[in-house]
Amino acid sequence: MQAKHKFLAPATLACAVAALVGCAGLPAPAELDKQAAASMQASFRDQGIAKADRIKQDLGQSACSSDKPPTDAVAEKIMAEAKGTVKWPAGGRYIGDWKEGEKIAQNGRGFTWTDSSNAPGAGGGSCYNCHQIGKAEISFGNIGPSLYNYGKNRGVRDVTAPTAAPIIQYTWMKIWNSKSYSACSNMPRFGHAGLMTEEQIRHVMALLLDPNSPVNE
């Protein structure tokens, strides 16, 4: 063991020296970023419904893909911009049918290039991939917090009561564009990215907030 270690040391040193010499000839970080972006752009092409412009990052994506988290000012800007994208439901109808919501939450189907259309409504919410929701489903991910008893824990006894309005609006915003409240959220921006329709969001809203939903039993 000892002998092997001694043998490796000069080689390691040589590598370090080579790396240092190499560094002197490297382009500046901004130039490297440009080259990396160009290489990414050249590596993808449009195929079916998947367009290469998917790799273009908005502020929230680029600032949150860095090795450093965004500054407070940038994070505030990302959240303010995200809030500005939220489309409120037609006629103030926030709550659909929790039974439909459960199916959508269970459905992990996204859009692939072989789909004929990427119109919202063809995919699911994949909510269970990251959240515990109903007690009956024992297979769920834990990237996000448990949403079991979501409405009950927040005192929602009647979704039409004025006291329920703030939590209902918060939940809509969170599902429409998760970056509204967490600049570098890992949660898909369901409404903003066109992954779910208004109707689908209404149904998962019901799953979380309707006192009759098994989530709130």
Ligand code: HEC
């Ligand atoms: C890829 C993982 C992921 C998926 C899929 C996902 N979420 Fe989330 N969700 C999160 C994370 C992480 C948080 C914690 C806050 C944050 O970082 O945005 C969160 C937070 C939330 C919150 C706020 C909870 C609170 O207490 O304030 C709600 C509501 C929510 N998610 C609903 C949903 C619904 C409904 C779906 C499906 C349509 C869904 N999520 C799909 C990751 C996910």
